[in-house]
Structures are given as C-alpha cells and as structure tokens.
Amino acid sequence: MKEEKKKAGCPVISVRDVSMYFKVPEESASSLKEFTVQLAAGRRRYRTLKALDHISFDVYEGEVMGIIGTNGSGKSTLLKIISGAMIPTGGSVQVDESQVQLLTLGTGFDRELTARENVYLNGAILGYSREFIRRKYRKIVEFAELEGFMEQKIKNFSSGMISRLGFAIATVRETPGILILDEVLSVGDLFFKEKSGRRIEEMIHSGATVLIVSHSTDTILKNCSRAVWIEKGEQKMTGNPGEVCRAYVEYGKEKKR
Numbered sequence: 557m558k559e560e561k562k563k564a565g566c567p568v569i570s571v572r573d574v575s576m577y578f579k580v581p582e583e584s585a586s587s588l589k590e591f592t593v594q595l596a597a598g599r600r601r602y603r604t605l606k607a608l609d610h611i612s613f614d615v616y617e618g619e620v621m622g623i624i625g626t627n628g629s630g631k632s633t634l635l636k637i638i639s640g641a642m643i644p645t646g647g648s649v650q651v652d653e654s655q656v657q658l659l660t661l662g663t664g665f666d667r668e669l670t671a672r673e674n675v676y677l678n679g680a681i682l683g684y685s686r687e688f689i690r691r692k693y694r695k696i697v698e699f700a701e702l703e704g705f706m707e708q709k710i711k712n713f714s715s716g717m718i719s720r721l722g723f724a725i726a727t728v729r730e731t732p733g734i735l736i737l738d739e740v741l742s743v744g745d746l747f748f749k750e751k752s753g754r755r756i757e758e759m760i761h762s763g764a765t766v767l768i769v770s771h772s773t774d775t776i777l778k779n780c781s782r783a784v785w786i787e788k789g790e791q792k793m794t795g796n797p798g799e800v801c802r803a804y805v806e807y808g809k810e811k812k813r
C-alpha cells in the first residue's frame with residue numbers, strides 16, 4: 557500500500573458540501589406514445605432523487621483516495637462532478653480540471669465502426685490529438701491483444717475485447733497529475749486483469765493524486781491511503797481504509813439479516 561503522505565499545504569481536490577439532485581419520473585412510460593399521452597394529459601409526475609447529500613472531503617497531493625459504496629450510492633455521480641463533467645446542485649469542488657484524467661470504460665464506442673475507427677473516435681473523446689493516436693496506435697493494439705481484429709466492426713467483439721480496447725486507449729497516455737479511476741480494475745479475463753492491474757499500479761505509484769471507485773474492499777485495501785464510504789448519497793465514513801472497509805462489510809452483513 558502506498559504510504560500516506562504528509563498532509564501539508566492546500567488540498568489538490570477539495571469537495572465542499574456537494575449535493576446532487578435528479579428529477580426522475582414517478583412512473584416510467586413503456587413507449588413513446590404512452591409518454592406523449594402522459595405528458596399531454598399532465599399525468600407525468602416527477603420526484604426528486606437525492607444522489608448526493610452534502611459530501612465533503614479533501615484529497616492531498618500524492619494521496620490515493622478510495623471511494624466505496626453499494627450500487628447506486630452516488631459514486632460515479634461524484635466522480636463526474638469532480639472531473640467537471642457535471643455541475644452539482646449544491647456545494648462546490650475545487651480542482652485543477654486540466655490536470656484530471658477520468659478513466660472509465662464502455663463509453664465513446666460506436667458498434668457500427670471498426671476497432672481501428674473506434675480507437676480514433678474514443679481517443680478523440682478522451683482529448684487525444686489525431687497525431688498522438690497515430691503514434692500510439694500500435695501500442696494500443698498490442699496492449700489490447702487485438703492484432704488481426706482491428707478491421708472488424710466491434711459489434712462482433714465480445715464484451716471482454718471491447719473492455720480491453722477501452723482500457724488500452726485510456727491508459728496509453730502519460731499519467732496525469734490527478735487520476736480518477738471508475739471501476740476499471742476488473743477488465744477482461746484473469747490474464748488481462750493481471751496486466752491491467754499492473755498498469756494501474758504503475759499509474760498509481762507514479763506520484764499522481766488518485767481517486768479510485770470500487771465495490772471491492774480488496775482493491776481499496778491494496779491501493780488506498782484513505783477511503784470514503786458513500787451510501788445512498790450519504791457520506792457514512794471517511795478515514796483509514798481498514799476501518800472504512802470493516803464498517804462497510806459490517807453494514808453489508810446487517811443488510812442481509
């Protein structure tokens with residue numbers, strides 16, 4: 557585990573009282589027609605979903621902060637807010653967005669395009685220049701182990717092949733100052749998992765400030781110097797990863813009883 561660095565100076569990421577509310581329909585429409593009828597009749601009602609409720613924490617330079625919580629607890633929403641992709645309903649985040657790389661898989665692919673075309677498309681979405689992708693293309697294909705498949709449309713790929721390609725594209729660049737990882741440590745089969753795990757560890761130990769979202773207490777315990785547990789949008793606990801994971805596991809056991 558990375559040693560906890562001395563907390564000195566200003567935090568690199570400062571999350572202050574962040575709340576996020578979504579307006580969601582009370583009942584879903586099964587077709588566009590039903591939706592239109594509901595809308596015209598004024599029968600569409602909405603409720604407010606509290607995805608995040610007054611979340612606050614700081615992350616200091618070189619720290620590896622874990623974010624843990626069950627499905628739908630608000631982890632991805634928080635990462636999107638920190639990386640600047642979403643504006644919170646309340647509160648604020650202070651971070652140098654130009655330093656942030658959000659690594660998340662499964663977005664930015666077009667199934668009707670070939671794997672090669674998708675490398676350029678996905679790379680562009682991540683902010684890579686065409687020239688950069690051209691220089692790194694061979695490395696991406698090698699890392700994804702997809703030699704011989706790059707002219708095929710990715711609709712014919714298995715989900716593992718698509719994930720491997722996504723991982724290879726997202727991690728080909730130099731590690732940025734602030735690295736945000738959204739559930740990226742469970743990619744592909746056992747062998748690829750080891751390889752991707754090594755690449756992530758390399759990035760984590762490069763000195764970057766890292767935020768890792770994971771359901772896995774093993775991932776948090778192995779890599780993080782501190783952890784935040786978020787449950788149903790509420791900040792349950794922040795602190796030592798061992799203590800936070802223990803409380804999280806206990807909560808899981810209680811829920812099952």
Ligand SMILES: Nc1ncnc2c1ncn2[C@@H]1O[C@H](COP(=O)(O)OP(=O)(O)OP(=O)(O)O)[C@@H](O)[C@H]1O
Pocket residue numbers: 578579580605607625626627628629630631632633634
């Ligand atoms: N754009 C949106 N519109 C409406 N509701 C949303 C939106 N994005 C997220 N939500 C809701 O907010 C809550 C938190 O979602 P979020 O994806 O942040 O959780 P999560 O902890 O990352 O979940 P998981 O572990 O399953 O990925 C969920 O109830 C989700 O349905």
